[in-house]
Each structure stands twice: as structure tokens, then as C-alpha cells.
Amino acid sequence: xxxxxxxxxxxxxxxxxxxxxxxxxxxxxxxxxxxxxxxxxxxxxxxxxxxxxxxxxxxxxxxxxxxxxxxxxxxxxxxxxxxxxxxxxxxxxxxxxxxxxxxxxxxxxxxxxxxxxxxxxxxxxxxxxxxxxxxxxxxxxxxxxxxxxxxxxxxxxxxxxxxxxxxxxxxxxxxxxxxxxxxxxxxxxxxxxxxxxxxxxxxxxxxxxxxxxxxxxxxxxxxxxxxxxxxxxxxxxxxxxxxxxxxxxxxxxxxxxxxxxxxxxxxxxxxxxxxxxxxxxxxxxxxxxxxxxxxxxxxxxxxxxxxxxxxxxxxxxxxxxxxxxxxxxxxxxx
Amino acid sequence: xxxxxxxxxxxxxxxxxxxxxxxxxxxxxxxxxxxxxxxxxxxxxxxxxxxxxxxxxxxxxxxxxxxxxxxxxxxxxxxxxxxxxxxxxxxxxxxxxxxxxxxxxxxxxxxxxxxxxxxxxxxxxxxxxxxxxxxxxxxxxxxxxxxxxxxxxxxxxxxxxxxxxxxxxxxxxxxxxxxxxxxxxxxxxxxxxxxxxxxxxxxxxxxxxxxxxxxxxxxxxxxxxxxxxxxxxxxxxxxxxxxxxxxxxxxxxxxxxxxxxxxxxxxxxxxxxxxxxxxxxxxxxxxxxxxxxxxxxxxxxxxxxxxx
Numbered sequence: 001x002x003x004x005x006x007x008x009x010x011x012x013x014x015x016x017x018x019x020x021x022x023x024x025x026x027x028x029x030x031x032x033x034x035x036x037x038x039x040x041x042x043x044x045x046x047x048x049x050x051x052x053x054x055x056x057x058x059x060x061x062x063x064x065x066x067x068x069x070x071x072x073x074x075x076x077x078x079x080x081x082x083x084x085x086x087x088x089x090x091x092x093x094x095x096x097x098x099x100x101x102x103x104x105x106x107x108x109x110x111x112x113x114x115x116x117x118x119x120x121x122x123x124x125x126x127x128x129x130x131x132x133x134x135x136x137x138x139x140x141x142x143x144x145x146x147x148x149x150x151x152x153x154x155x156x157x158x159x160x161x162x163x164x165x166x167x168x169x170x171x172x173x174x175x176x177x178x179x180x181x182x183x184x185x186x187x188x189x190x191x192x193x194x195x196x197x198x199x200x201x202x203x204x205x206x207x208x209x210x211x212x213x214x215x216x217x218x219x220x221x222x223x224x225x226x227x228x229x230x231x232x233x234x235x236x237x238x239x240x241x242x243x244x245x246x247x248x249x250x251x252x253x254x255x256x257x258x259x260x261x262x263x264x265x266x267x268x269x270x271x272x273x274x275x276x277x278x279x280x281x282x283x284x285x286x287x288x289x290x291x292x293x294x295x296x297x298x299x300x301x302x303x304x305x306x307x308x309x310x311x312x313x314x315x316x317x318x319x320x321x322x323x324x325x326x327x328x329x330x331x332x333x334x
Numbered sequence: 335x336x337x338x339x340x341x342x343x344x345x346x347x348x349x350x351x352x353x354x355x356x357x358x359x360x361x362x363x364x365x366x367x368x369x370x371x372x373x374x375x376x377x378x379x380x381x382x383x384x385x386x387x388x389x390x391x392x393x394x395x396x397x398x399x400x401x402x403x404x405x406x407x408x409x410x411x412x413x414x415x416x417x418x419x420x421x422x423x424x425x426x427x428x429x430x431x432x433x434x435x436x437x438x439x440x441x442x443x444x445x446x447x448x449x450x451x452x453x454x455x456x457x458x459x460x461x462x463x464x465x466x467x468x469x470x471x472x473x474x475x476x477x478x479x480x481x482x483x484x485x486x487x488x489x490x491x492x493x494x495x496x497x498x499x500x501x502x503x504x505x506x507x508x509x510x511x512x513x514x515x516x517x518x519x520x521x522x523x524x525x526x527x528x529x530x531x532x533x534x535x536x537x538x539x540x541x542x543x544x545x546x547x548x549x550x551x552x553x554x555x556x557x558x559x560x561x562x563x564x565x566x567x568x569x570x571x572x573x574x575x576x577x578x579x580x581x582x583x584x585x586x587x588x589x590x591x592x593x594x595x596x597x598x599x600x601x602x603x604x605x606x607x608x609x610x611x612x613x614x615x616x617x618x619x620x621x622x623x624x625x626x627x628x629x630x631x632x633x634x635x636x637x638x639x640x641x642x
Contacts, residue, residue, distance in 0.1 A: 018480045029496055141569065141622035143576045146597060146615050153604045272485035276577055294495055295582045306492055310484050 001325070008321050012314050019310045024068050027303055077304035082296050087304045090289060096179030097167060098285030101277070102270040104205035109212035110263060117220025117259075118252065124225065132217060139214035144273060148207035148280035155203060163200050165282035168193065204281040208273050212266035219262045223255040230254070257328055264320025268313035346516060347523030361558075361635035371631035377624025384435065385442040392432035393420070396591045399427035412607040424596075424610060425603055426589070433591040434613055440592035441621070444506055445571045451510035453564050456517025463518065464525025464556075465548045475522065478515035486512045490574055494583040502585045509574045513567045520563055524556030531555075558636045565629035569622040576618060593618050 059067075071077070077087040120132040156164035163169065168181050176184050181197035184190075227233065228251055236246045274287030282288070286305060293301040365371040384391075394400070404427035406413040414422040420431040459478065463471040481489065494500065494508035528534055529552065537547050576594030578584050584595055593614040600611035 015480065015483060018476070019483065022480065026492060026496070137623060137626060138619065141573070141619045141626060143573050143580075143594075143597065143615070143618060145577060145580045145601070146611070149601050149604065149611070153608075157605070269485045272487040275487065275491070276580065279581065290491070291581055294491060297495070297498075302492070302495060306484075306488065309488050313485060314483055 004325055005322055008318055012318050015314055016311060019307065019314075020069055020072060021065070023303060023307050023310075024065055026306070027068075027299065072307065078300040080293075080301045081298045082292065082301070087301050090301065091286065091304060091308065093179075094284060094286045094289050097283060098271065098274050098278070098287060100180050100182065101201065101204055101208060101274060101283060101285060102267070104201050105208035105212065105270060105273075106263075106267060108205055108209040109216055109266070113213045113216030114220050114256075114259065117217040118224055118255075120217065121221045121224035121228070122247075129221075132221070136214035136217045139210050142210070144207065144210060145276040145280055147210055148204070148277050151203045151207055152280060162203055163196075164203075167200050167283060168197050169200075204277050204283055207280065208270065208277040211273060212263075212270070215266055216259065216262060220255065220259050223258045224251060227251050227255045257324070260324060261320060264316055264323075267320075268316040271309050271312060346519040347526075361632070364635045365631055368631050368635070370627050371635070374624050374627030374629075374631060377620060378628050381438060381621050381624060382442065385439040388435045388437075388439045392429075392435045393418070394429035394432040396429060396432040396436040397589060400429060401427075403427040403429070410606060412603070412610070414607070414609075421609065421613070422607075425599070425606075428589070430610065430613075433596065434593075434617065436591045437593045437596060437614065437617070440590060441572055441575075441594065441618075444502065444509075444575055444592060444594075445568050448506045448509040448571045448575075449513065449564055449567045451506065452513030452567060453517050453560065455510070456514045457521050457560065459514065460518035460521030461525065461548075461553065464522040464529070465544075465552070467529075471522070474518065478518045481511075481515040482519075486570075487574065487577060490578060491581065491583060494578055500578075500582075500584050500586045502587070502590065505575055505578055505583070505585055508578060508583070509571045512574070513563075513571070516563060516567070517560060520559050521556055524559055525552050528552040528555050559633075562629055562633045562636065565625055565632060569625035569629070572618055572622055572625075 075088050079085060080087050080090055083090060116132055120129040123129050152164050155161050178184055178187070182194050182201065184193065184197075186194050233246060233250050236250050241250075271286060274283075274285060275290050276287070277283065278285050278287035279291040286308075289301065290305050292298070293305065365375075400419070400423075402416070403413055403419060403423035407423060407425075407427050412423050412425055413419075416422060419429050421434070422430055424430045424433060459474050463474040484492075490508045490512050493511050494504055497504040525548075534547060534551050537551055542550075572594065575584070575592070576597050579595045579598035580601065584598060585592065588595065588599065597611055597614040597618065600607075600614065603610050
């Protein structure tokens with residue numbers, strides 16, 4: 001098992017390296033080159049020239065790349081053009097907000113997606129199945145940001161059931177320890193703060209969950225249908241096992257393997273989805289940081305977020321791989 | 335490369351093995367019996383017809399403001415249906431109904447051009463990898479795997495951010511780049527499975543030139559899955575264009591009648607005139623659904639497993 005983990009870790013290294021080359025190339029392709037990108041449009045030629053020599057842009061390209069790699073590895077992404085803060089500090093501040101939102105979305109997508117996919121497969125061709133399939137098809141066709149705006153309009157603005165934006169009511173004087181607002185309230189005993197944070201979390205989490213939910217339903221349904229045809233299910237039936245046992249032990253368990261892969265892939269995609277959702281709900285996380293960075297062309301920030309997102313995606317995939325090897329021992333030898 | 339990412343790639347390869355144009359006649363027959371396929375096809379055909387005829391159907395010029403509408407325009411009020419203006423005004427005093435109609439054309443153009451670019455570039459990369467094999471294949475596929483490792487919306491965002499100003503073309507390019515690695519993988523996989531097939535081996539044994547084998551035998555038989563994916567990509571392209579516009583990376587010619595752009599602009603006007611957002615949204619959803627239904631049923635029809 002340990003050898004498997006080490007092998008997978010080593011395999012992720014070249015991927016990340018090539019990604020760093022791409023981001024390096026990307027930074028050089030930006031309008032005006034990296035110096036203008038870092039200093040902004042209003043930079044004087046003298047400033048650009050001095051930054052060029054500081055960045056070593058007069059040196060051979062591979063030397064430049066290794067210097068860039070060195071800065072990336074030491075976490076030196078420079079200062080944000082918008083806030084002037086170190087980009088990594090900014091990211092650290094916004095990180096808990098996005099993780100909180102992504103986790104909530106994931107819980108919704110998995111918690112509703114797997115049972116619905118399973119039920120659809122069990123009642124294949126019946127009304128429940130058709131309705132579920134149609135829902136997931138429409139779910140993927142609706143632009144995520146519009147779904148978010150719609151939720152906000154109906155449940156927050158028209159019905160007034162839930163708060164329209166932000167992470168917590170400004171009137172609540174909550175103590176923040178971890179940056180996870182729902183957790184902070186529990187830790188300090190300020191239960192009203194936790195309740196308020198949860199109310200703020202519901203709508204954005206539903207919006208963000210829409211696509212992973214649809215994908216998980218469809219994969220679960222397809223996978224259960226596949227497994228039901230397997231020989232071992234027929235064997236179990238002929239052994240005289242009860243339907244309930246067959247469903248739980250033989251069908252559901254085996255059907256969940258491809259679902260776990262999908263959940264992993266979707267988790268990696270949540271950051272991308274968060275860009276749209278956070279903008280709709282004024283959620284101050286990584287997505288909002290990115291959206292704001294795009295509007296103002298804050299390239300140091302964009303570069304760091306891009307690398308981070310790709311790295312997270314690769315690492316999440318790695319974790320899914322490892323969990324897969326734990327669930328299914330056959331994967332280890334492949 | 336982690337194995338999950340490879341699995342994502344392998345899944346594309348599996349799709350690639352699923353079809354071939356030799357099944358075409360059979361597939362068409364099966365699709366005619368499938369209500370899902372017919373629904374998808376009807377939506378698609380109506381959309382394309384609307385896109386072509388839009389300039390003749392539109393009662394007004396969608397690109398000029400009308401004084402009758404502008405006179406009634408206030409920050410908290412946008413005129414609804416009135417004489418000669420079926421759906422009233424948009425937020426600038428343009429004829430909303432005409433913009434919706436012409437929007438079909440712009441949306442189709444952006445979606446089709448983006449998909450065509452993605453298909454073409456992807457097919458060149460995948461075709462070279464599949465036809466030449468060896469280190470060319472390894473190098474090109476490594477490259478596409480890396481692109482697949484970046485979440486697609488983020489990839490589109492970073493491409494769009496490369497341009498100091500958004501135009502119709504920067505949006506098209508950003509959306510097209512995202513689909514390039516998918517098409518490359520798909521065509522390569524299909525061609526690899528063709529390379530091992532009997533008819534290609536027979537042609538090789540007969541001494542047919544490699545170029546002829548690739549263009550006459552391998553390529554035509556590999557196109558099925560590419561067509562399926564292209565249909566599905568049309569749907570995602572249209573949605574991605576809307577997302578880029580919403581993020582401020584869209585076409586900076588904000589008066590252009592394109593559904594994604596119209597939807598993104600109408601977000602802040604929900605309280606004033608919700609239909610400004612609803613109609614473009616419903617149009618996008620229906621069209622994306624149509625392409626998806628058509629693509630999925632095409633895939634099912636081309637799958638040899640379903641052949642009776």
C-alpha cells in the first residue's frame with residue numbers, strides 16, 4: 001500500500017511541473033508581458049525596465065523559468081494589485097470560506113445524488129426514473145450563475161426566507177477562530193452565529209451543488225444498472241439471499257466504485273464552480289477573489305489562483321486514487 | 335499523471351471505440367424510433383431555422399434604440415409589451431423581441447464557430463498522434479492530459495484573460511480551447527482501435543501507402559464519436575459563453591444580441607423586468623437540452639452494444 005501511495009505521488013510531480021511551465025508561458029503571453037501585467041497599465045517605462053531586470057527578463061528563457069519555479073516553490077507570488085497584500089495571505093484568508101461552501105455543496109450533491117440515482121435505477125423506465133433523468137438533463141443545461149441568481153431572487157428577495165448574500169449578518173458580533181463560520185459559533189458557544197452562518201450557506205450551496213448533483217445521479221443510476229446485470233448478482237439470487245441483502249451487499253457496494261471516482265473529479269471542479277456562485281452571493285472566498293481578479297486584471301493573483309486550482313485538482317485526484325485502492329485492492333497492482 | 339486523470343482520458347478512449355460511420359444507416363434507423371432523439375432533433379432543427387431566418391422574422395432593427403421605448407425608460411421601470419413592440423423594451427430602449435430572435439443567430443454562430451475550431455485543432459492533434467504513434471503520440475497526449483487536468487471553466491477564464499479586451503473572437507477562442515484536448519483524445523483513441531482492425535491490417539498487407547490508409551480507412555471510420563462529442567460541445571459552449579459574459583470576460587460590444595450576453599446583463603434587472611433574464615435563460619436551456627438529447631441519443635445509437 002505504501003509503495004502504491006509513493007508511486008502515485010511521484011506520478012503527480014511531472015504533471016505539476018508541466019502545469020508550472022504552462023502558467024509560466026501564460027504569464028509571458030499576457031498583454032504587455034509580465035512586467036506590465038505585474039505593475040498595471042499605468043506603469044512608467046523606467047519602472048517596467050527596472051522590474052524587467054529585477055525579474056531577470058533579460059536572461060535566457062530557461063534561466064527565467066527556473067527562477068519563476070523557485071519563486072513559486074517558496075510561495076512568493078508577489079503582491080495583489082488590488083489590495084496590495086501578499087497574494088498568499090489573501091488566499092489564506094479566503095480559503096476557509098470556499099472550503100466551507102464546497103463541503104456543504106458536496107454533502108448536498110452526494111447526500112441527495114446517490115439515493116436518487118439508486119432509486120431511479122431501481123424503478124427503471126417508471127415515472128420516478130424518467131423524472132429524475134429529465135431533472136439531471138435540465139440541471140446540466142441551466143447556466144450555474146443563472147440558477148444562483150434565480151434562487152436568490154425567489155427565496156431571498158421575494159419570499160424573504162433566507163439571506164441574499166454574504167456569509168454572516170453584519171449585526172452579529174461573532175468571534176472568528178478557524179474562519180469556518182459554522183464551526184466558530186459551535187466552538188465559542190455562540191449558537192446564534194452558527195445558525196446565521198448556516199442560513200447564509202444554504203442557497204449558495206444548493207447553487208454550487210446543482211452540477212455535481214446531476215452528474216452523481218446519472219453515474220449512480222448507470223452504475224447500478226450495470227452491476228445488476230453481473231453474474232455475481234444472479235449467483236446471489238440463486239443462492240436464495242433476500243432482495244434487501246443483495247441490494248445492499250452486492251449491488252450498491254459494487255456500484256459505488258465508479259461513483260467515488262466521479263465524486264473526486266467533481267470535488268476538483270467545485271473551485272471552478274465557486275467562481276460563479278461566489279460572485280452571485282457575494283461570498284468572500286477564492287472564487288470571488290478570482291472573479292474580482294479577472295475584472296481588474298490582477299495577474300499576480302490570477303497566476304497564484306490558477307496554479308493553486310490545478311494543484312488542488314491533481315491532489316484531489318491523487319487522494320481519490322488512494323481511497324480507490326483502499327476500497328478495491330485490485331487497483332493497487334494495476 | 336495520476337491514474338484518475340488517466341481514467342478520465344481512458345473514458346474518452348472508450349467512447350472513441352464505440353462507434354464508426356459504418357453504423358450510420360443503422361444508427362439513423364434506431365434514432366427514428368427513439369422519442370428522445372426526435373425531441374433533440376426537432377429542437378435543434380427549429381433553433382437552426384430560427385437562427386437563419388431571424389433577420390427576416392425580426393419586426394424591428396435589434397441594434398438601434400427606439401424613441402417610443404426610451405421615453406418611458408426609468409431606472410426602476412422598463413416598458414413591457416406595447417404597440418409594435420411584442421415584448422417591450424430592454425434596458426437601453428432596444429426592441430427586446432427582435433433581440434431575442436436575432437440572438438438565436440449570434441448564439442448559434444458563436445457556438446458553432448467555437449466547436450468547429452475545437453474540433454479542427456483537436457482532430458489535427460489527435461489525428462497526428464493516432465496516425466504517427468511513437469514519440470509524437472506520447473508528446474501530444476501528455477500535452478492534452480495536462481490541459482484536461484485544469485477544470486474547464488478555469489481554462490476558459492485564463493485564456494479569455496490573455497486578451498486585454500473581450501471581443502466576440504476572444505470568447506470563441508477561450509471556449510474552443512477547452513474542447514481541443516477532448517477531441518484530440520477522442521480521435522486518437524478511435525484511430526488506434528482502427529489501426530489494429532482487420533481492414534487496416536489487410537490494407538497494410540496489400541502494400542497500400544500509409545497516407546492512403548490513414549485518410550481512406552482510419553479517419554472516416556473514426557468520425558462517429560467525434561460527431562457525438564461535437565453535438566454535446568455545442569451545448570456546453572453556449573453555456574460557457576454565458577458564464578464568461580457574467581464574469582466580465584465576454585464580448586465588450588455589449589449591445590450585441592447574443593443570449594449569453596443578454597442573460598448576463600439582465601442579472602441586475604430582475605427586480606425591474608424579470609423577463610429580460612428569463613427569456614434568454616429559457617432559450618439557452620432549451621437549446622442546450624436539445625443538443626444534449628441529440629448527442630446522447632446519437633451516442634447510444636452508434637454504440638455497437640445496442641446493435642440488434
